[in-house]
Amino acid sequence: MERNVTQIALFAALIAALGLVPQLTLAFGVPITAQSLGVMLCGTVLGAWRGGLAALLFVGLVALGLPLLAGGRGGLGVFAGPTMGFVIGFPIAAFATGLITQRLRALPVGWAAGLGAILGGIVVLYAFGVVGMSIVLNKTLGEAFLLVAAFLPGDAIKAVLAGLITAALARARPGSVLSRA
Amino acid sequence: MISLSSPVKTRAHSWPAGAKLMALCVATVALFGLQHIVPLGLCFVAVLALYAAPGPVFLRAGLARLWGLWPFVAVLILWHWATGDLAQGVALGFRMATAVGLANLVTMTTRLSDMMAVVMWLCTPLGRHRRAIGLAMALVIRFTPIFVLKGQGLALAWRARSARRPGWRVIVPFMALALDDADHVAEALRARGGLGNL
Numbered sequence: 001m002e003r004n005v006t007q008i009a010l011f012a013a014l015i016a017a018l019g020l021v022p023q024l025t026l027a028f029g030v031p032i033t034a035q036s037l038g039v040m041l042c043g044t045v046l047g048a049w050r051g052g053l054a055a056l057l058f059v060g061l062v063a064l065g066l067p068l069l070a071g072g073r074g075g076l077g078v079f080a081g082p083t084m085g086f087v088i089g090f091p092i093a094a095f096a097t098g099l100i101t102q103r104l105r106a107l108p109v110g111w112a113a114g115l116g117a118i119l120g121g122i123v124v125l126y127a128f129g130v131v132g133m134s135i136v137l138n139k140t141l142g143e144a145f146l147l148v149a150a151f152l153p154g155d156a157i158k159a160v161l162a163g164l165i166t167a168a169l170a171r172a173r174p175g176s177v178l179s180r181a
Numbered sequence: 182m183i184s185l186s187s188p189v190k191t192r193a194h195s196w197p198a199g200a201k202l203m204a205l206c207v208a209t210v211a212l213f214g215l216q217h218i219v220p221l222g223l224c225f226v227a228v229l230a231l232y233a234a235p236g237p238v239f240l241r242a243g244l245a246r247l248w249g250l251w252p253f254v255a256v257l258i259l260w261h262w263a264t265g266d267l268a269q270g271v272a273l274g275f276r277m278a279t280a281v282g283l284a285n286l287v288t289m290t291t292r293l294s295d296m297m298a299v300v301m302w303l304c305t306p307l308g309r310h311r312r313a314i315g316l317a318m319a320l321v322i323r324f325t326p327i328f329v330l331k332g333q334g335l336a337l338a339w340r341a342r343s344a345r346r347p348g349w350r351v352i353v354p355f356m357a358l359a360l361d362d363a364d365h366v367a368e369a370l371r372a373r374g375g376l377g378n379l
Contacts, residue, residue: 010360016321017329076205076285081277081280
């Protein structure tokens, strides 16, 4: 019980810390940081439930008013803004990433984690993000997707990195990748 | 860790956090029922008046947080200008800025402890897990600045050994550190009687 709680809490802190590393701002002002990589890694390393709960805890603290999102953003305004779908989708994305990594046991851990990150951290996350943006900006889903499509290449790179990092962690510390334990 | 609540004390700081959150929900739903530029513009002006009421420092802080929306407002206006429906674009810009402005206003006028009290009240049906949630929130607040420092330390260690900028490989020891810290904190909690003793 204690270990589960501390792993969930410290990985939520890790998502926050990864959002505070130097960032690039691309089109439409959405900052590109390692934060969404942190969400993917929660799933690939902690597994579905613990990873999803870590991302949920992170999102909950953002809602409470802590400036934990990339660029020091936070508070309830995030959940009324155009990127709200992405933030709301973080826990489900981490859960899906973890679930896929767990289910693809036949594959090497790096490949399973990479595929999990692509399906969970990109497909699932963008599904939430596009719906959120279409609601706030009053655009069709196709139009909203066009607005976020510019970020897909960056997130694809992050998904590959999530696979490489998870594989490296599994090599360095066998047993530490809990999604495969 | 610094919360986003405003250091400028307003009358709204003493209002119950639960009531403010309920009012925000009702206001946001009502706002999405409005379509035309005039009522949405008036709502935006009303929100600006709410920001201006506590004084210029509060107004500046509030506007600074709203400023992050400008790329989206610009996209909306350009989009609707191109489709020949500029008024609708401006109306949508007003609606988005008003909704975000109201939500930020609740964050700015509610202390973190009051928000946490609402969350703890909402978690009452979870029984003993409620205490674990409180502990987890405190651990995130404590460990985020520690991880930022550890991340900077790892980057420095990389720079001391390589001419290249620290890349993604630094994240591997970062993850190992997080897992080690989680084990150490869990052991410390168990040594003090575990979560059942909180």
